[in-house]
Amino acid sequence: MRLDKILRNSGAVIVKGDSAVEIDAICNDSRKVVRGSVFVAVKGFATDGHEYISRAIGLGARAIVYEDEQAAKFQLASTDTEGITLIKTESSRHSLAVMASNFYGNPSEKLTLVGITGTNGKTTTVTLLYRMFMALGYNCGLLSTIANYVGTKGQEAVNTTSDPLTINSLLKEMVNAGCEYCFMEVSSIGVEQERVSGLRFKAGIFSNLTHDHLDYHKTFAEYLRCKKLFFDTLPADAYAITNIDDRNGMVMLQNTKAQTVTYSCRSIADHTCRVMEQSFDGMLLKFDGRECWSRLIGMHNAYNLLAIYTTAVTLGADPEEVLTAISTLMPAPGRLENLKGPKDTSIIIDYAHTPDALENVLKTLREIAPDREIICLFGCGGDRDKTKRPEMGLIAQKYADKIVVTSDNSRSENTADIMADIRSGMDTSGKARSLFIEDREQAIRTAVMIASEGATILLAGKGHETYQIIGKEKVHFDEKEIVKAL
Template sequence: MAILKDILYKVKLVSISGATDISVDAIQFDSRIVGSGDVFVAVKGTQVDGHDYISKAVEQGAVAVICEDIPHNIHPEVTYVQTEDSAKALGIMADNYYDHPSEKLKLVAVTGTNGKTTTVSLLHKLFMSLGYHTGMISTVQNQIDDLVIPATHTTPDALQLNALLSKMVDHGCTMVFMEASSHAIAQERMAGLKLAGAIFTNITHEHLDYHKTFDNYIKAKKKLFDDLPSDAFALVNVDDKRGMVMLQNCKASKNTYSLKMMATYKAKVLNNSLQGLELTVDQKDVWFRQIGYFNAYNLLAAYATANLLEEDSEEVLMHLSQIELNNGRFEQVPNKAGITAIVDYAHTPDALENVLNTIDNIRTGNEQVLTVVGCGGNRDTEKRPVMAEIACRYSDRVILTSDNPRYEEPEAIIADMQKGVPISQIRKVTNLPDRKEAIKLACSFAQKGDIILVAGKGHETYQEIKGERSHFDDKEVVNEMLNLIHNK
């Protein structure tokens, strides 16, 4: 229970009708779960406008309503508070309600098209190994030390986020690393949080179904850095041409990392193989268990962040070198067929090219590369032909299939992808909407020494079709099919 005026602290108010010294039991922005004594925040979403449900919330017992537009018919016993931005107000109110949990720990946010999950996971494991109680908020899962809390969104809504941070504080966490998706930033889910730092990994065309233009997507990422306080740090990848854009108008201390250019933190790849990466970092040669050029960036970002959080450089490198990640990022599926089977979350053109380029750099040239790839339904359609073209460029055989078709027909998604297949390479491409059958076909084509890449889902353990999620794990299916076909 809290007092309304206390949880409205720092919210930009336009007008107030009614008392603010009243008690409220909880904050809600979903009218369906409003109960007696709650405050209802009417948020204008992409699909639903909470203002349409104000009367329903009041009927269910809401004692106060926070909104951008005061309704014509107001209840005499309900307090109506008008604000400029309900979504932002929700974040600030959640922070107040949970007693400012982000101020009681060091919270670092990671944003970018690719590398968010891996960087956050590296930092979580690194700081745990350094002896800290550490929280993680990511696409794969949320964690308090080793305690796993299932994730529903890349970045939870403002109420879930502050509740989770409060739980982390209660468990003694002093460090928390979180993914900050462009959706979450644009929707003000992080409003009210105090960040110790923010990291920018890279940006490529993605989520244009939501942001509409690439410029809007860039602005959403940049907002994270624009909002940083002066006592925080900003760390950006300057090998991405938008890295320096993130630092414009940023009040935080400005830091950069790079594999190619002059930067605050620099590394060089010495060796890249299926066994790992050898890098020179701060003039020290270190072997890491991660694979692929793209992971060199993630490792460097984690190292730089630890340095900015004033950890000992040598100790950080020692602990980083011992970390293993098995989260659907370039994850190899063990088998007895002598086939290198890789499952990866790559679901953007840039991520797919990074993975296939890594395979290309470590292959001998005597083996086949077989790629199974699809594109999600009801998402950015522009990337579909690009994904197919990249798969064809690096692979000897390509199987186009389903990847969470949602409410679209898989055949229609594959037809969009097919537009990117060069005429000269049509013969190497097979269309097979059933993802399990597509993986089975790749496994049947593969011979000893060949490399199979199953891209797009990685850590996900479901397939989303027509609004329903059913169990589907690429790793399980690859393992099953290789054993079925090659152990006869």
């Protein structure tokens, strides 16, 4: 594709060279540069792409996009730039995203792209939207924390929101495969880093906003701003769908140009849901006055299902067909998965890794089986928001009869230090018996050993993940395998 077509609306300006040069690839990683590519120098957190401009040219890049003029000049001073097109931009991240969209033929404009943002519920909502629309007879794509799907073809995902090149490459695959819809998780970090710039969304969904990612955003106000920015940039022909039961639900709509749609489980809204009854087998719900049985459990899942229902109906699906499809949906992997354990225990595997998510799951388990003993096993991730650790310890103690604090993805932190942070929020004289065991597999075995007959054991934090990150090493760790071997 010609360079000038790739640069259209990207904010990047050619300062030297040929605008009509043919480009075969776009790269922002110098290790992936091939002959005939354009290299976009992006300032990252660990490395700065500007330091690899000379290397990219040596590997055959035909064009260079940069934002830091001084850093670029330093690299170019000792490099032969004959025949190289040099391009200046105010934001390499923004330009990369728009360039990626142009390079792949703006695929987001050729299907119905639906994005969801919020602290909790993103993976469940997009996964179930994907499954439901597939069940309704549509060919769909999915971009999520767990996996990316083009129709029925899936692959493991790396980030909640992938980089712009990966996103647009997958969207093009979806278009080529005849997909009519794509359902996508949109993280606050993805918005802030402009990974979704250049995409045209038909609908944006807001689930909720609670305590998370403050290791990155530093303040809750900045976290809120990044979530809201997604809705601020929706086009006028899109839909902004929001949960008004969340105190920030209406904030998301303040500056949007999109058509607004509201949903609620507690008050009057465009679409409503009420929980009539629930058990470990599922719950009876009433959507806009129509009853529907779901195999999912918990108030948080009632909100997820209402978001799904609202989105589908807003996009033109028949409400009765939507409810029929909802009744067949199974939970997303690692979301309140119920496995039978020894001593007639119910072992629940859930991804809950924020204070709000942990509280939602524990409250659900307590409501469904008020007379059963609850054991809560969890840890907290290293190199992540430290302020949530004591809060999660306090929440576990509030709802569980016994607590086992253990490791999660410790990364570069010492597991014992993370556990100490959790312990600082707990009242060690409280009613809940607390154990602290660093080895997570041993902690699981201990939780089962101390469980009473028929107890409910929650394994929180890992969910769908089949690994632990210890230091820089990714070690295989599958809780389902461990439970089945008990």
